[in-house]
Amino acid sequence: MYKGYVVDRDLLKKDQHFILACPQCHQGNAGILKKDEAHKGLVKRPSDNMANCATCHKSVTDKYSKSLHYTTAGLRNGVMPRFSKEELKTFDEKVFEKSCRSCHASCGDCHVKSPAVGGISTGLLAKHKFVKKDEGKTCSSCHGGRVYPEYTGEYSGAPDVHYQKGMLCMDCHKKAEFHGDGKAYESKNQVKDRPACRSCHKPGSEKNPAAKMSHEMHADKVSCYGCHSGAEYRNCQQCHAGTGATAKPEMILGKNPRDKKTLTTLRLIPTVRDTFAKVGIKMENYDALPNYWDTPAHNIRKRTDRTRSCDTCHVERKNFLTKERLIKDGSRANEGLIMVPKPIKR
Template sequence: MDKNEAHAGLVKRPSDDPATCATCHEGIAKTYKLSLHYTTGGMKGVSGRFSEAETKIFDAQVFEQSCRVCHASCGDCHVKSPIVSGVNLGLMEGHKFVRKDESKTCAPCHGGRVYPEFTGEYGGVPDVHYQKGMLCTDCHTATQLHGDGKVYASRRDVEAKPTCLQCHNTKEGSEKAVSAHRDHVGWVSCSSCHSAAPYRNCSSCHVGEGATSSPGLFLGKNPRNPKEVATLRLVPAVRDTFMKVGISQANFDSMPNYWDTYPHNIKKRTDRTRECAVCHEEKTYFLKEEMLIKGGSEANKKLIFHE
């Protein structure tokens, strides 16, 4: 029989519609339709720079044509690895459903930054949690991944997201550790001290041309909470990023190019935990004006920390 004839009428991606899975997994299917994995709403973070007219262009010509490919169906995580940048790992275990396999689900989509930082493939320093045998779902629960029934604009807004303090008590440990945590709690993020190596920062992003990247570890004011010092990651939208589709970013300077991030390359001891002078005297990793991305937002200057 001809292959095309044999496959006539088959639905290529049945779980693109969660209703397919709802027959057995009604609760999960209902919340998943609102989750960031399904809506990819977090990809619209840059839209704060656009005018109303530019937002419409972005939604139609950029988001739907590019960002939307990060949309994940149930099958992308439980049957067949998602195709990312043309790389297709195929079925995980024949046509069987697999409850979890981070190396074939999380890794392809989050393999540009998070997963290779976690394993040490990028930066050369594996995360201590990975070295202890922990995997993605040990911190990122099913509720977070499947959604909790609420619509979020960003992963940072998700109520079920993991925090370090869920497992780590800052009042336990050596006298030095307890003292350091007491002095920094509330105004320095955990990763500011415990991110062990430079992490990937993207740059030179333009529609249709992709982006380049380089390693870096940046400390500065958290744009979401200016009272906190945080690790920052470069988000590479510069003034001409979307010019090919007619978006000049009318409100470009309203948002910075650096955003708070939690690199997945955590260690108990780093140069900052061993020696106070690295931050308090040498300012080794702190963002400086001469380091800022060329053609970037004026708002970047507000993230420079002055002790």
């Protein structure tokens, strides 16, 4: 891990970012060779103050300061409807700013140094080179609990077919999605031009007639993930402020809470009734939101048990959310997500 703090000497002469000395961004005491004294006043993440990058990259930082990766507004707005007005104030002061907000990504977290998770980082991406992207060391750090290991197959053993084809995060999630467009969105669902399967896989272009027919029959009724999610994915539960959560693998099929006409893959969200009890928040409107949200499962396979046989869903109802599967003492809104597939007329 020490290698994560080694700088390439050649870069210092070639890279424009090093035209000024290290303390210009990092502060500290450059003239002292003793480690502790040299690091006094050290700024580990100078790009937390975007003014440092704005000197040359103002067009980017102006937009990025409002992007969701920076504001983490989605984390707040996602849970906000469960709070009363007073509870929201307490949440903003005691939880969001101190805990959720720590997930925000600075410029350096994507372009210089692998972001720290739980206080641990693997260090500089390329010996302090300012890289355009390195998904395996950046995206995988913050999104390494769920999406990334599901995508690579590390979690369930079945990798996403796009990963097998050599595609990484930014092949679908474009730069503009991260840097933002200057608009402060409340959640990722409001962002335009997000990745969509149909951007590349046009309906009607199927070579297999059975696939074409199946797509036509299920259009606007079942999401792509509903049939093509290839394996169980991680479902976190019982999250409590200060102690974290537990997790288990599951595939859950149910109604999309944002569009109840569509069946899709659901993921359990670990917020329970006493998640924020330690800071005095009871969540007076807890039942306003369900505990399961639509998830774009990043473990896509062309052929799954659902694409091979209609009976998997219409007879066996495999992986479907049922009353028995609902979490104990969960939100009353969960029952509205249960979908019973229609039997097939033969």
